Amino acid sequence: MLSPEQMSRVLIAAPKDVMEPVISELHRQRLFHIEDFVENDEEEYAGYRIGVPLEGAKEISKDLLRLRSVTGAFSLRAEDLDPSGKIRKSQLTAQIEQELPGIEMEVEELLSRRTELENHVKELEQKIEALTPFSEMRADLALLHGYRTLAVFAGYLSKKVDIGVPCEEYYSESKKGNFLVAVVPVEYRQEVERKLLDAQFQTVPVPDESGPAKERISVYNVQIETDRKDLEEIATQLDALKSQYSEFLIACDELLSIDAQKAEVPLRFATTDHAFIADGWVPSHTLSSLTDGINAVSGGRAFVAKLPIQKERDVVPVEYDNINFAKPTQFLMDIYSRPKYTELDPTLIVAIVFPIFFGLILGDVGYGALLLVASFGLRKLLKGSDGKMLLDIMRNASISSIFFGILFSEIFGFKLPWAPILPSRHLNIGGEGGHGPAIPELMIMCVWIGIIHITAGRILGILNHARRAQGGAFDIEEASEHHGNQRSHHVRAMLANLGWIMVMWGILVMIWSAFPMPLMPDLTGFAPLVMGLTLPLIIGILLVVPGVVFIFRESALELVELPTILSHVLSYARLVGVGVSSVAIAMVINFITIGLIIEPQLENLTIFGAIIIAVGVIVWIIGQILNTILGMIGGGLQSLRLQYVEFFTKFYKGGGKKYSPFGEIRRFTED
């Protein structure tokens, strides 16, 4: 909790003849995060080269490529499929040899036939397009080309022109434009061209066909129709193949991908002629099981050593270490940035605070219940771990929304039978809602939340630097004068964080001593002590001045940021602002549909009135659903923003490297 999983740097050295079993074991355990070996000129790396892939890697890759062309055509994805059971590797390998080539050939044949047909249809459609301008002309198209003594003009023009030379012409007017076909003796060509140019003549090429255009078009249309039928037939065949083989294909894909991964992993190892070295990370508490596993498969011929972590050089991969409740929130952390290895991991705090803020914004029993149902209903649609995490976050948030809905006494913008326990958010819309919302109380409540949240962030900032001053999460002693420097830097940073807290609370005390406010301590009643200053004012000044000095000592530039104390605290007012606007929308929907549409009809009911009532109900449902979606987006994003911007900026940097162990979870196959 609050810090990432502890990692150990591990070096595995073994003779090459046990490379394959060791790789298989690493893949099976799925614990070893490999550090890629990079060839370099440093003395300690002399003589080591990057490894070469295992035997058969090429064939596996080729097979995989062919298989992927099939799964690609079916747009098959492993996430969309629930395995009905696991196939044994030996059985699947046999099947791959016997069945896969046949399936591949069948699919390829269908695909190439499909491309052929699609091209043919496109060709025919182009021909029809070329023929369409001539469709009203009854003459045979063969009469329009192949002359030496005659020139043929075909095209659209803006208005009818008198060509003025001996000619045969066809002219028609339609919406598309005025279409002209004229056949003139060749000697008049230039004269006609000039005349047509004046009428903005746009040439249309004469299709190289024979017979009337209309006839040709219908012939082509019949051909397109047959092609389309064939295409449909192919689509059903492909669908049948897909539903028949999808699980088998995905299983093959899994098996071959794993084989390919295993075969190519030596590219990340350092090798000599007879041995190889794999460098990487494992979570410290799993180190012994990794060692035991490797010793077992290599017959004790592999050497597994734990190396000290070098703080300056090593980038430790980060894996979360959270209780189950906080695990879904890791998704929100990864969106921002994974914590560094030396940093506090605030996942648990976000997991608690995010739903609370969401509930404060969308505190409504009705909307909360709708979202809760949705978070369970969407589980069938959203597969994969990210989707599941998101839905878990949504579930927690909607439970919190129901809880705060009870406290705010709100259901779809209506009042629940009890008075709000928290300050009321009911507005005075349509003569209902009593006194209107208790805005000052709500605001002060949010300011308090802001003050506490920000103070917590700063305290975490102090803890963060304290950890690092002690060497952080590294389990080794660093002995260097560099360390001393680092230490004083961390102490200054801790004091700066304390300074920020002191300035914030100092300003608060000073404000309290000047103005009485609801829900806040009233310190206005004190008599002046010295120079007209009251005791609280003096305490405030005594907090602010050293606070500013602490901040200044860390970095003078930080002083520019002093106004953010005010803006960050006031930023929590969005909890009220967005919340009240959501309530307002709900109440307006209720007032328009129930107050203005439904209730007047109920007074003396007619058939026409019943229809209007039905319309009112539909408008109400659509309006409330829209407001639920708005509330979810608004509540989610604003709450998240308060974590990312107001909270994280106080202590959190992120930028840790993700721990991604070598190996894959097998879903469709087993050894």
Add this chain to the structure above:
Amino acid sequence: MVGEELVGLTPEMIEASQAGMKAIGAAIAVGSTGLASAAAEMAIGSAAVGATAENKDVFGLVLLLTVIPETIVIFGLVVALLLIF
């Protein structure tokens, strides 16, 4: 002069027009700060999307940069709420 013009007004009318002025003031506070935030976030937001497309890791940073001008509208909202209630 001013007195003469006010002669025709009852206290209720004066109260109502004060409430109206407050509402207009609140509307200006939220509306103008909203426009200002929008104008500022427009440029930052489009650059932020571009940067995220190039490198997903900067999402957290660019989100911070994008929402910085939002403070303006929050202040406007605070002023408006305090004006009305």
